[in-house]
Amino acid sequence: MHVVPPALDRLxxxxxxxxxxxxxxxxxxxLYILRRPESEAKNLAQDLLHLHASIHLCRQCFTFSxxxxxxxxxxxxxxxxxxxxxxxxxxxxxxxxxxxFNGLYHILHGVLAPMDGIxxxxxxxxxxxxxxxxGTVEEVLIATSSTVPGEATASYLVDQLKKTGVATSRLACxxxxxxxxxxxxxxxxxxxxxxxQHIIEQV
Amino acid sequence: MHVVPPALDRLxxxxxxxxxxxxxxxxxxxLYILRRPESEAKNLAQDLLHLHASIHLCRQCFTFSxxxxxxxxxxxxxxxxxxxxxxxxxxxxxxxxxxxFNGLYHILHGVLAPMDGIxxxxxxxxxxxxxxxxGTVEEVLIATSSTVPGEATASYLVDQLKKTGVATSRLACxxxxxxxxxxxxxxxxxxxxxxxQHIIEQV
Numbered sequence: 001m002h003v004v005p006p007a008l009d010r011l012x013x014x015x016x017x018x019x020x021x022x023x024x025x026x027x028x029x030x031l032y033i034l035r036r037p038e039s040e041a042k043n044l045a046q047d048l049l050h051l052h053a054s055i056h057l058c059r060q061c062f063t064f065s066x067x068x069x070x071x072x073x074x075x076x077x078x079x080x081x082x083x084x085x086x087x088x089x090x091x092x093x094x095x096x097x098x099x100x101f102n103g104l105y106h107i108l109h110g111v112l113a114p115m116d117g118i119x120x121x122x123x124x125x126x127x128x129x130x131x132x133x134x135g136t137v138e139e140v141l142i143a144t145s146s147t148v149p150g151e152a153t154a155s156y157l158v159d160q161l162k163k164t165g166v167a168t169s170r171l172a173c174x175x176x177x178x179x180x181x182x183x184x185x186x187x188x189x190x191x192x193x194x195x196x197q198h199i200i201e202q203v
Numbered sequence: 204m205h206v207v208p209p210a211l212d213r214l215x216x217x218x219x220x221x222x223x224x225x226x227x228x229x230x231x232x233x234l235y236i237l238r239r240p241e242s243e244a245k246n247l248a249q250d251l252l253h254l255h256a257s258i259h260l261c262r263q264c265f266t267f268s269x270x271x272x273x274x275x276x277x278x279x280x281x282x283x284x285x286x287x288x289x290x291x292x293x294x295x296x297x298x299x300x301x302x303x304f305n306g307l308y309h310i311l312h313g314v315l316a317p318m319d320g321i322x323x324x325x326x327x328x329x330x331x332x333x334x335x336x337x338g339t340v341e342e343v344l345i346a347t348s349s350t351v352p353g354e355a356t357a358s359y360l361v362d363q364l365k366k367t368g369v370a371t372s373r374l375a376c377x378x379x380x381x382x383x384x385x386x387x388x389x390x391x392x393x394x395x396x397x398x399x400q401h402i403i404e405q406v
Contacts (some may be wrong), residue, residue, distance in 0.1 A: 014247045019235050054210035
């Protein structure tokens with residue numbers, strides 16, 4: 001005997017497969033949708049059905065886009081000499097939101113993970129090197145995460161990019177803005193001390 | 204110019220409308236679904252489309268169910284003398300999972316919230332009183348939340364149920380099992396002291 005109706009149970013299990021959603025949250029979401037008007041569930045279903053059909057990879061930077069090339073690659077006001085390499089399209093969204101970057105992007109679609117069989121050929125590395133060799137890029141900002149696989153991927157890319165003669169850079173690491181140093185982890189703090197930036201007094 | 208493709212943006216906004224899902228989590232979920240095979244998105248969409256069509260309220264206890272009466276109301280091995288009143292079907296699921304309750308349920312579908320215009324007529328209160336009057340119920344366990352509106356609803360129900368002559372009870376309040384009392388909030392601790400249970404030594 002089911003206490004959870006099968007149609008509800010199926011939706012709970014669907015939600016529980018999503019990252020960061022446990023069984024309890026999945027049940028809460030499914031029950032919420034059941035309490036709301038049916039039109040909202042239909043809306044969400046339609047948007048899910050259209051998702052893959054509408055969105056493809058930009059052939060230049062490999063981000064998710066409805067147009068090809070994508071809006072950023074097609075935007076002539078962007079700085080084509082600066083290329084930012086990120087792991088995932090989500091990382092690109094976060095960087096775009098800062099408004100601090102006006103160059104182009106290159107999406108790797110992952111990080112090197114030899115244990116999982118993910119080498120350079122599984123990422124968009126060959127495409128990155130070809131793009132740097134053929135194009136106008138003068139600096140590659142490698143914005144992979146500051147994690148072990150992210151750093152390993154960055155090191156590998158620096159090695160490969162050296163051969164092309166392009167300049168490479170990494171995002172600065174240190175204490176998050178506005179954070180009390182009491183709460184900074186010791187690795188970050190140690191790095192922030194070693195990478196301290198000298199203050200140049202303005203006259 | 205959109206950096207987020209509209210089809211992806213629509214799905215992110217759908218997810219962000221769900222309770223406890225902010226814009227960042229919504230973006231993470233939508234990007235995850237986009238990276239997974241299209242069949243998984245279609246599956247989730249189908250389950251959403253079937254949800255409201257398959258599930259109705261049980262006419263006896265008002266829980267969500269595909270059958271009417273629901274599986275619990277129809278189960279002849281349940282104790283029909285004990286009735287547990289809960290706010291939402293989700294609360295019933297949690298209680299069922301404990302395996303500690305073998306009676307029947309009554310779902311209120313909310314709590315009293317006069318400021319939001321939710322009075323007894325907006326909840327399944329009349330149905331509860333009719334059910335208690337006409338049936339075999341000897342005890343009503345009022346399992347509304349231990350919040351201000353939950354307690355207010357419980358008080359109101361106790362008053363109303365008094366007239367029917369049925370026995371009423373509330374879930375016990377106190378220190379959560381396994382919790383260090385250092386971490387208990389002071390209201391709970393004060394209640395746990397006042398409601399202390401005397402130990403009866405077993406001979």
